[in-house]
Amino acid sequence: MNSFEDNLLELIRSHPTLYRNKDKKHKSLILKENCWKEIAKSLNKKRQNVEITPIKAVRRIGDELIVLCKVPYQIDSCRMIVGTTSYRLIPGNQEGDVVYSGQGLTTGECGAHIKNIREDWNGNVTCVLPPQSSNIEVTGTMRLLVARAPGDPHLISPPQPQFKDEDIFSAQCVVPNGRPAAKILWFLDDEQLLEGVHQPVVTDEPGSDLQTVSQNITRTIRADDNNRMLACRAEHEALDQPREAKRQLIVHYPPKRLESGPITVFGLKLGAEGKLNVTVRSNPPPTAVWMVGDIRITAPHSTDNGAITALEPLHLGNGHYNVSLHLARITKEDVERTYYLQVFNDLGREEFTLRMSTMDEPAASTVNSALLLQLYGVELDTGAIVGIVVAVLVLLIAVFLGVFAFATDRWCFAGRGRELAKNSGESTPAGDVLIESGLPLSSPTSDTESAAGAGRSRLAALGARVRAVIPRAKDRVQATDAHDAESQSEEKKGVIYAELALGDQTSADKPPPPSTEYAEIVYTDQPGQKEVKE
Numbered sequence: 001m002n003s004f005e006d007n008l009l010e011l012i013r014s015h016p017t018l019y020r021n022k023d024k025k026h027k028s029l030i031l032k033e034n035c036w037k038e039i040a041k042s043l044n045k046k047r048q049n050v051e052i053t054p055i056k057a058v059r060r061i062g063d064e065l066i067v068l069c070k071v072p073y074q075i076d077s078c079r080m081i082v083g084t085t086s087y088r089l090i091p092g093n094q095e096g097d098v099v100y101s102g103q104g105l106t107t108g109e110c111g112a113h114i115k116n117i118r119e120d121w122n123g124n125v126t127c128v129l130p131p132q133s134s135n136i137e138v139t140g141t142m143r144l145l146v147a148r149a150p151g152d153p154h155l156i157s158p159p160q161p162q163f164k165d166e167d168i169f170s171a172q173c174v175v176p177n178g179r180p181a182a183k184i185l186w187f188l189d190d191e192q193l194l195e196g197v198h199q200p201v202v203t204d205e206p207g208s209d210l211q212t213v214s215q216n217i218t219r220t221i222r223a224d225d226n227n228r229m230l231a232c233r234a235e236h237e238a239l240d241q242p243r244e245a246k247r248q249l250i251v252h253y254p255p256k257r258l259e260s261g262p263i264t265v266f267g268l269k270l271g272a273e274g275k276l277n278v279t280v281r282s283n284p285p286p287t288a289v290w291m292v293g294d295i296r297i298t299a300p301h302s303t304d305n306g307a308i309t310a311l312e313p314l315h316l317g318n319g320h321y322n323v324s325l326h327l328a329r330i331t332k333e334d335v336e337r338t339y340y341l342q343v344f345n346d347l348g349r350e351e352f353t354l355r356m357s358t359m360d361e362p363a364a365s366t367v368n369s370a371l372l373l374q375l376y377g378v379e380l381d382t383g384a385i386v387g388i389v390v391a392v393l394v395l396l397i398a399v400f401l402g403v404f405a406f407a408t409d410r411w412c413f414a415g416r417g418r419e420l421a422k423n424s425g426e427s428t429p430a431g432d433v434l435i436e437s438g439l440p441l442s443s444p445t446s447d448t449e450s451a452a453g454a455g456r457s458r459l460a461a462l463g464a465r466v467r468a469v470i471p472r473a474k475d476r477v478q479a480t481d482a483h484d485a486e487s488q489s490e491e492k493k494g495v496i497y498a499e500l501a502l503g504d505q506t507s508a509d510k511p512p513p514p515s516t517e518y519a520e521i522v523y524t525d526q527p528g529q530k531e532v533k534e
Helices: 004-013 024-029 033-047 332-336 382-408 416-424 444-453 456-469 473-479 482-494
Strands: 051-053 056-059 065-070 079-082 085-088 098-101 109-114 123-129 138-146 154-156 168-178 183-188 201-204 211-220 229-235 243-248 251-257 263-265 274-283 287-292 295-298 308-310 314-317 320-327 338-345 348-356 373-375 378-380 495-500 517-523 530-532
Touching: 051 138, 065 123, 065 138, 079 109, 109 123, 154 243, 168 183, 168 229, 183 211, 251 338, 251 348, 263 274, 274 338, 274 348, 287 308, 287 320, 295 308, 320 338
Parallel strands: 056 138, 263 348
Antiparallel strands: 051 065, 065 109, 079 085, 079 123, 098 109, 123 138, 154 168, 168 211, 183 229, 201 211, 229 243, 251 274, 274 320, 287 295, 287 338, 308 320, 314 320, 338 348, 373 378, 495 517, 517 530
16 A cells, blocks of 8 residues: 555455444444545645645736745755646755745745746646655645736616616626636726625636626616716726726706705895896706796797896706896886796706895805804704704703702702801891891890890880881882981991890790891990980
8 A cells, every 4th residue: 555545444444343344233333435535535634734825826927926835844855836847946046937935945845936927827836845754745736827818898788878867777797708807896987886786797718717707787877877977897917907898877857956945036236137047957958937927938038128038048067057037127026026937848847936135145044955054164954053052051041040049049059048147147037136246245045035034015015116116128228318328337337136026925835926026226335325226
């Protein structure tokens, strides 16, 4: 036996129990000869593995290529088969079209530097290396494709000269006889088409290694496609520049308006000539009819007196037309009138309503029925503007509620007024006596007890007298002028405010009523004297 596979197979055959045992007890061990051959080949491949890079390469005629084979042991020879020729490669010998490349045989590298690739080298490149232990050489193979330019692309499309808006358009691009197959790209003018592009189909030419590729495209025709160029572009390694097959798309569609709603023409002047302009898209060209009051004017015609002229639609390019109505002299009646325009062709019609205005055009305008806000170079659509307005309103409401709560001592500001009142000297509902001036005064508890000791009759009389002589704050402000205010400010230096809780005189067990009376007590310079002052 001359190979590892044969040796293994002979070993198996020498054991009849494993190879061909008719005993039912050992049926699970019966194996066929071809099964053992596959096992042997797999084991041999793992034992003598050759790493080769690259696995596949495409080069043009005259290009260079480096192929490297490597094994995990030292070798003493290196051979490379390119095309039909076998080359023995020796490190240090760099003469010829195929020379050695690598780190040396001791590293297990067998590489070939292929110079000036030829057409007949298209195919497999095989490296042949000595084995590590047996007498069978090990090999590694890569695929070299010598590029051959394909034929010109062919664009196959419907024969009809024009299409309508929303038509379904299908076409096919075929690029024949390339090595390898060419790459197809679709373009509409300079825009690459990705949507509607099918997977390419590659077929081999009989009797050769050349390939033909074809690819289909399906697209919904739009009005914007009119006069645009559909191109099938073929790219290939053997081509210096892509090749193309083209077809122009002609699309017919009814008139289409560029802006919605009534149109107002600004900046006109009374007594001067004026013009109403409307831009539409249409293919074929449109016919325009104006209605001015009861007068119907078909372009290009004028009224009998020549005051109003409907001009022929002017082609601006790419299916855009300017439809105009000329007025020799604008009157007040012209400004107050509404003008109607009908634009139509064989596929449909569009109607417009127009008004004149002697005012300048507003700075903010509606563009293509979408609200745009140009702010520091940023465009905001309607949704963004609404969001900003809502955010501002929420902020204003939050500020208002905060001010309201602060002013009325509500929510998180509850209890704040009582603390301020105690700190500033105002009376509190508990019946405390707070000192406004700098004069010393006894504590609220001692003052209340003293007043109680003097007798409830005295307190009742004093309360009645105070209510009779003290006016309300509002009346005092209205009755006091600037001079009185200044004089009172001097007198206020010795003023304190006392808060008196008046109870029932007859019963000491009853709690005081919820009302609170105030008295203004003025201290004089003489000690021990005080008077009640309004």
